[in-house]
Amino acid sequence: xxxxxxxxxxxxxxxxxxxxxxxxxxxxxxxxxxxxxxxxxxxxxxxxxxxxxxxxxxxxxxxxxxxxxxxxxxxxxxxxxxxxxxxxxxxxxxxxxxxxxxxxxxxxxxxxxxxxxxxxxxxxxxxxxxxxxxxxxxxxxxxxxxxxxxxxxxxxxxx
Amino acid sequence: xxxxxxxxxxxxxxxxxxxxxxxxxxxxxxxxxxxxxxxxxxxxxxxxxxxxxxxxxxxxxxxxxxxxxxxxxxxxxxxxxxxxxxxxxxxxxxxxxxxxxxxxxxxxxxxxxxxxxxxxxxxxxxxxxxxxxxxxxxxxxxxxxxxxxxxxxxxxxxx
DNA sequence: TCTGAAAATGGACCTTT
DNA sequence: AAAGGTCCATTTTCAGA
Numbered sequence: 001x002x003x004x005x006x007x008x009x010x011x012x013x014x015x016x017x018x019x020x021x022x023x024x025x026x027x028x029x030x031x032x033x034x035x036x037x038x039x040x041x042x043x044x045x046x047x048x049x050x051x052x053x054x055x056x057x058x059x060x061x062x063x064x065x066x067x068x069x070x071x072x073x074x075x076x077x078x079x080x081x082x083x084x085x086x087x088x089x090x091x092x093x094x095x096x097x098x099x100x101x102x103x104x105x106x107x108x109x110x111x112x113x114x115x116x117x118x119x120x121x122x123x124x125x126x127x128x129x130x131x132x133x134x135x136x137x138x139x140x141x142x143x144x145x146x147x148x149x150x151x152x153x154x155x156x157x158x159x
Numbered sequence: 160x161x162x163x164x165x166x167x168x169x170x171x172x173x174x175x176x177x178x179x180x181x182x183x184x185x186x187x188x189x190x191x192x193x194x195x196x197x198x199x200x201x202x203x204x205x206x207x208x209x210x211x212x213x214x215x216x217x218x219x220x221x222x223x224x225x226x227x228x229x230x231x232x233x234x235x236x237x238x239x240x241x242x243x244x245x246x247x248x249x250x251x252x253x254x255x256x257x258x259x260x261x262x263x264x265x266x267x268x269x270x271x272x273x274x275x276x277x278x279x280x281x282x283x284x285x286x287x288x289x290x291x292x293x294x295x296x297x298x299x300x301x302x303x304x305x306x307x308x309x310x311x312x313x314x315x316x317x318x
Numbered sequence: 319t320c321t322g323a324a325a326a327t328g329g330a331c332c333t334t335t
Numbered sequence: 336a337a338a339g340g341t342c343c344a345t346t347t348t349c350a351g352a
Contacts, residue, residue, distance in 0.1 A: 005222065010222075011258050016214070017214055017217060018214070019212060019213060019214070020179060020180075020213040020214050020215045021179075021213045028184065048221070049218055050217060050221040050222065051218070052217065053178060053215075054179040054180045054213065055175070055177070055179050055213070055216060055308075055309070055310070056175035056179045056210050056213050057173070057210070057211045057212050057309055058176060058209060058211065058309075058310075058311050058313075059209055059211050060207040062183050062207070062208060063164065063169075063172065063209065063310070063311055063313060070261060072299075074239050087305055090306070091305050095282050095312050097308060097309065097311075098308065099252060099305040099306040100229060100299075100301040100303070100304055100305065101305055102299040102300060102302060103299065104297070104298060104300060111160060112235060117183050135198070137310075139262060139265060140231075140259075140262065140263040141262045141263055142236070142259040142260065142261050142268075143260050143261060145257075146246055146258040147249070147250040147256070147257055147258040148257050149214075149256060149309070150216055150256065151217075151256065152217050152219055152224050152272055153224070153253035153254050154217070155253065156180075
């Protein structure tokens, strides 16, 4: 899909995963490249889709979304139409932060971020009880978020 | 924890969650504030910890980490020392992208990002079979990542 | 809110391999 | 061609009035 990534690219990716606001001249020092070279590579990585986007990570607690809930869902029918409709209803929900379609004992794993239990309860009605294709689901309430992120383990030589 | 957030703050947070590289003058236009006001607010939000950090989201497929795996873990003992040791061993693993300590049928939910099954198999040996405090675990393999992110549902008036 | 200095980005152009 | 480096214009950030 994308061009070959050399060790410069990997180092840059590691760095911007950690802090996307590191200035390009600092990045250059860190990886032994000129600012311009860093700029070009970052631009290329963005265009190729290696870097999907830049985002600010907001503290859930600071904005009142202190409750993380993980739900596992089994569907009635895996027929493509029904499955896609169900999938869409999940992903369209703003409180669904992550949605994975999985193989194993369950069909979907959903990660909710909500303000309080009552809100989750409501979503449960809407997304699960309100969907005839949802056969059963199980809820796990997060007591602590020990590690949260989207960073990939880009170790050199491990690629 | 943090000061009160007004609707300007919320709008700004929404915007930088979506694209952290939107220039402050554009943000200003979008929310009807001057560039300087946007600058001050963003600075404050960062200092208060409302914005935890800025990060580049890297495409897992582009760097060979195409396999997402979700594991649920039950521990033997919830005694604090053992629990913390187990928790640390999970969070220290670079391939563990997310780790939640949960209430319900399981104790931990882990989200792995790996290159291939064999790698997960190895981690399984290290983190699960190699830890006497892990009683049992279950693996779910992601067939598709339908929605992935850390964005919070910051709707106006919903706070 | 406005103004201006400092910093950062990103393009032009030339050189090396 | 592909990629690096230097230099320079433009854009962006950020502090003071």
